[in-house]
Amino acid sequence: MNRYQLRTAISRTLLVLFSVVMGAFFALPLLWLLTAPFNTQANLAVTIPETFSLANFEAVFNNKFAIRALFLNNLIIGGGVMVLVATVATLASYGLSRTRVPGRDVLVYILILFSSVVSGTAAMVPLFLLIFNMGLIDTYLGVILVMTGGLLPSAIFIMRDFVDSIPRSYEEAALVAGASSFRMFRDVAFPLVRPGVMVVAIWAFVNAWGAYLIPSVLLRSPEHMPASIAFYSFYTEAGTPNITLVSAYAFLYTIPVLLLYLIVNWRFGFRFFGGIKS
Amino acid sequence: MSQITFENVVKRFGSVVAVDHVSLTIGEGEFVALLGPSGCGKTTTLRLIAGLEIADNGRITIGDRDVTYLAPAARDVAMVFQDYALYPHMTILENIGYPLKVRGIGKQERAERVTEVARELQIANLLERRPSQLSGGQQQRASVARAVVHQAVAFLFDEPLSNLDAQLRLEARAFLKHLQNELGATSVYVTHDQAEAMALADRIVVMRLGKIMQIGAPLDVYRNPTNTFVASFIGSPPMNLLSGKALIGQGQFVMDDGETVIDMHQVYQRLSNPPQENESITLGIRPEHITIHTEPQPFAIPSKLYVVQPMGGETLVNVRVGSKLVTVRLFQDEPPSLPEDVWLEPALEWSFVYGADGERIQ
Amino acid sequence: MERKAIFSAKVGLLFLAPALIFVAVFLLYPFVRVFMLSFTNQTLLGATAPNPDWVGLDNYQRLFDPDRWMRLGEFGSSLKITARFVIGSALIGQVGLGLLIAWAFYRKKGFLREAVYTLVILAWIIPETVVAFTWVAFLDWEFGTLNAVLEAIGLGSPDWLFNHPLESIILFNSWRGAAFSMLLFSSALETIPPSYIETAEVVGANAWQKFRDIFFPLLRGHILTDLILITLWTFNVFTPFLLTGGGPVRRTELVSIYTYRTAFQGQHEFGKGGAIAVVMMLINFSLAIVYLLMIRRRRVEA
Numbered sequence: 001m002n003r004y005q006l007r008t009a010i011s012r013t014l015l016v017l018f019s020v021v022m023g024a025f026f027a028l029p030l031l032w033l034l035t036a037p038f039n040t041q042a043n044l045a046v047t048i049p050e051t052f053s054l055a056n057f058e059a060v061f062n063n064k065f066a067i068r069a070l071f072l073n074n075l076i077i078g079g080g081v082m083v084l085v086a087t088v089a090t091l092a093s094y095g096l097s098r099t100r101v102p103g104r105d106v107l108v109y110i111l112i113l114f115s116s117v118v119s120g121t122a123a124m125v126p127l128f129l130l131i132f133n134m135g136l137i138d139t140y141l142g143v144i145l146v147m148t149g150g151l152l153p154s155a156i157f158i159m160r161d162f163v164d165s166i167p168r169s170y171e172e173a174a175l176v177a178g179a180s181s182f183r184m185f186r187d188v189a190f191p192l193v194r195p196g197v198m199v200v201a202i203w204a205f206v207n208a209w210g211a212y213l214i215p216s217v218l219l220r221s222p223e224h225m226p227a228s229i230a231f232y233s234f235y236t237e238a239g240t241p242n243i244t245l246v247s248a249y250a251f252l253y254t255i256p257v258l259l260l261y262l263i264v265n266w267r268f269g270f271r272f273f274g275g276i277k278s
Numbered sequence: 279m280s281q282i283t284f285e286n287v288v289k290r291f292g293s294v295v296a297v298d299h300v301s302l303t304i305g306e307g308e309f310v311a312l313l314g315p316s317g318c319g320k321t322t323t324l325r326l327i328a329g330l331e332i333a334d335n336g337r338i339t340i341g342d343r344d345v346t347y348l349a350p351a352a353r354d355v356a357m358v359f360q361d362y363a364l365y366p367h368m369t370i371l372e373n374i375g376y377p378l379k380v381r382g383i384g385k386q387e388r389a390e391r392v393t394e395v396a397r398e399l400q401i402a403n404l405l406e407r408r409p410s411q412l413s414g415g416q417q418q419r420a421s422v423a424r425a426v427v428h429q430a431v432a433f434l435f436d437e438p439l440s441n442l443d444a445q446l447r448l449e450a451r452a453f454l455k456h457l458q459n460e461l462g463a464t465s466v467y468v469t470h471d472q473a474e475a476m477a478l479a480d481r482i483v484v485m486r487l488g489k490i491m492q493i494g495a496p497l498d499v500y501r502n503p504t505n506t507f508v509a510s511f512i513g514s515p516p517m518n519l520l521s522g523k524a525l526i527g528q529g530q531f532v533m534d535d536g537e538t539v540i541d542m543h544q545v546y547q548r549l550s551n552p553p554q555e556n557e558s559i560t561l562g563i564r565p566e567h568i569t570i571h572t573e574p575q576p577f578a579i580p581s582k583l584y585v586v587q588p589m590g591g592e593t594l595v596n597v598r599v600g601s602k603l604v605t606v607r608l609f610q611d612e613p614p615s616l617p618e619d620v621w622l623e624p625a626l627e628w629s630f631v632y633g634a635d636g637e638r639i640q
Numbered sequence: 641m642e643r644k645a646i647f648s649a650k651v652g653l654l655f656l657a658p659a660l661i662f663v664a665v666f667l668l669y670p671f672v673r674v675f676m677l678s679f680t681n682q683t684l685l686g687a688t689a690p691n692p693d694w695v696g697l698d699n700y701q702r703l704f705d706p707d708r709w710m711r712l713g714e715f716g717s718s719l720k721i722t723a724r725f726v727i728g729s730a731l732i733g734q735v736g737l738g739l740l741i742a743w744a745f746y747r748k749k750g751f752l753r754e755a756v757y758t759l760v761i762l763a764w765i766i767p768e769t770v771v772a773f774t775w776v777a778f779l780d781w782e783f784g785t786l787n788a789v790l791e792a793i794g795l796g797s798p799d800w801l802f803n804h805p806l807e808s809i810i811l812f813n814s815w816r817g818a819a820f821s822m823l824l825f826s827s828a829l830e831t832i833p834p835s836y837i838e839t840a841e842v843v844g845a846n847a848w849q850k851f852r853d854i855f856f857p858l859l860r861g862h863i864l865t866d867l868i869l870i871t872l873w874t875f876n877v878f879t880p881f882l883l884t885g886g887g888p889v890r891r892t893e894l895v896s897i898y899t900y901r902t903a904f905q906g907q908h909e910f911g912k913g914g915a916i917a918v919v920m921m922l923i924n925f926s927l928a929i930v931y932l933l934m935i936r937r938r939r940v941e942a
Contacts, residue, residue, distance in 0.1 A: 099652025149666025
């Protein structure tokens with residue numbers, strides 16, 4: 001073995017070691033999620049179940065409240081936020097891009113920074129009062145609106161790059177051919193920006209799916225609560241969690257996000273997410 | 279300065295063989311151009327010399343050292359990249375002086391040596407600026423200056439003029455050649471531009487799909503292309519190549535269209551290994567080696583006038599031979615008035631015959 | 641850069657209108673309202689709900705009361721805890737990890753890179769309640785996987801959530817947030833033309849010289865802006881609440897959690913909550929300004 005082969009072998013070994021350590025660090029906390037749901041004797045340890053069982057899931061499905069939370073409320077809230085954010089952000093960034101607005105870039109930056117200053121935690125008090133005064137406490141609409149407001153600046157920021165990169169020639173041709181602005185947007189521009197819209201939609205959905213703070217502050221009755229809060233319905237009166245049920249529920253709750261990640265990764269790769277705010 | 283040799287070097291990327299059993303020797307102080315289309319392996323060959331790629335098989339030596347497995351730092355070569363690789367966060371002075379800084383040479387001495395080289399390359403007044411403040415041509419010279427300051431045993435150039443516009447490219451070309459003459463530096467120069475290779479190199483290595491097609495001095499390669507690839511790649515406008523079949527018995531050549539017949543027995547007579555009857559061959563003749571006649575000549579090829587292109591210093595005439603367009607180069611600035619029917623007489627000693635495999639039949 | 645307009649300003653405004661309404665209602669209004677709130681004793685319930693009184697700087701005085709404020713469960717204490725949390729998690733944990741991983745896999749492809757990247761990203765996108773719960777299991781003194789591993793290599797098994805709660809949430813949040821920095825540095829590294837590195841290699845630079853002279857200067861801007869961003873986000877993060885609830889005994893009560901407790905538990909003191917929010921926004925604002933300045937400096941340098 002010559003020096004080059006030795007060098008390559010050493011650096012390769014180091015990389016493998018590093019990957020194993022890092023991989024373990026990031027994977028270990030999640031292992032429990034893979035074993036506990038299928039174990040009727042589950043506790044907080046990671047143990048391979050003696051008998052692989054779906055009984056926990058059965059029990060979870062018996063909890064009408066939690067199931068409704070996951071399969072109905074999450075979808076309503078997630079879907080609502082997704083549609084609203086995608087629509088408003090697309091319209092806004094398209095308008096920003098195709099109209100002459102002086103200082104446009106500065107505006108977007110200020111918007112982003114402003115939304116970082118008025119963060120979710122800082123704004124939760126006035127937002128609560130606002131929703132309270134609008135009579136929207138304990139409604140889906142209240143939650144959807146607040147979440148949309150929070151996600152909008154970043155969504156516009158993401159869409160802006162997409163929209164800017166589309167050449168205007170198609171749209172100009174349509175306008176010259178006589179289409180009205182909105183018609184042109186619907187028939188020509190929107191199909192072109194669709195990939196960007198999909199990205200923003202998925203991102204908004206994932207954010208809304210996992211949210212805890214806003215729903216917990218703005219919702220009261222169990223019928224409206226999403227899965228993140230419904231977790232606590234699997235706790236006993238004493239305040240301890242029922243591990244078998246919690247783990248199964250967590251598993252179900254996570255699946256959609258995993259699927260979405262796989263789809264996005266397969267179609268786009270994750271590189272552009274690093275481009276946000278860089 | 280050192281000699282560089284390749285002995286049967288192979289480099290693969292996955293299933294693609296980028297460098298396919300290449301052997302060559304570059305002499306001390308010699309300027310060798312690696313020429314070919316994209317994907318021919320010329321850049322990989324250069325990177326193998328630099329150590330940016332490591333060979334899978336074979337041996338590479340620089341001077342009397344076997345460098346096949348050495349890291350780039352250990353090989354003591356200097357390289358100029360197509361994008362110049364000038365660091366935006368350093369001044370030009372710092373950029374050019376970087377090879378010296380890496381060797382621990384002190385700031386004062388660095389400044390002196392850099393200024394000296396910068397003066398030679400006429401960028402001494404730009405040393406305090408950043409790369410973004412320099413023009414393309416100046417950046418290119420700064421990149422070369424860094425290679426000179428390095429005082430390595432060989433210079434490697436990876437298409438260093440490609441990013442310059444046409445006018446600048448010609449100036450820079452002349453400058454590079456002058457510099458290499460002065461320094462007597464062993465240089466390996468990668469390019470896809472055959473005119474550049476012709477103008478700059480002592481020898482040209484024509485490559486294709488990882489293999490060497492021909493090595494020779496520019497005029498050699500121009501006058502004596504040993505295969506159809508080299509024949510068509512070198513020279514602008516390119517050599518006329520007509521493919522068809524050899525009718526040895528009748529001393530003729532019939533083109534692929536099956537109709538156009540050319541009298542060839544004078545050409546065939548000069549071959550010591552004439553092609554077989556009905557063998558697929560290609561006839562090659564450079565545009566400047568054809569005489570146009572307005573009246574039928576024995577052994578001349580009948581053709582139809584297509585267009586006349588006055589180029590300023592010369593005139594190009596395109597004619598149709600069968601279904602092919604043939605270019606003729608006339609060293610006159612006044613375009614002749616030509617009738618529709620003309621006869622082409624190729625110069626015998628410049629008429630080349632290539633076999634079915636593309637190799638020259640002598 | 642001159643951008644041709646396709647729309648008249650009127651039409652453009654129509655497109656922008658929905659977004660402008662949202663921004664006005666959900667960003668501008670809370671921003672203004674919070675200031676007003678902080679000067680009242682507004683609560684959710686009781687007499688001061690419909691009729692809050694103007695109390696001037698009372699709320700702020702209570703927050704910054706020098707006799708009390710550093711006690712556990714008070715504002716000063718939560719500031720201190722949050723500062724430690726941010727330094728540990730944002731500066732060291734997230735940025736450090738992110739940079740390390742991006743660097744390790746620079747210009748490398750293949751299974752190892754994909755596997756590690758996927759795991760890091762999964763930690764980021766899995767819903768926060770789920771992740772909090774898996775960490776409660778992971779850190780459990782008796783059954784948790786972390787202690788199982790530590791025992792196996794002979795390092796003992798501390799009660800993380802009870803005895804080392806701050807370290808626990810720092811570890812947790814670093815794990816949770818490393819992905820962003822990793823992606824950021826990864827794409828920053830990719831913007832470096834390979835010829836820069838290759839020139840350095842050919843010129844004879846060793847690994848340290850390459851880092852000092854090429855990588856670090858080119859990445860420095862990115863590192864700084866990333867640090868500010870991460871700090872901003874970490875300062876506002878609420879998720880650790882799901883892990884420790886701010887305890888035990890308020891020892892991990894971050895400012896965000898303190899706000900939550902003040903406004904939505906106990907006395908439901910919105911006025912005081914507003915004051916805390918104002919302070920938070922001021923801190924956020926300073927960080928944001930620093931970020932803006934750094935971005936501009938980077939633009940100029942480029």
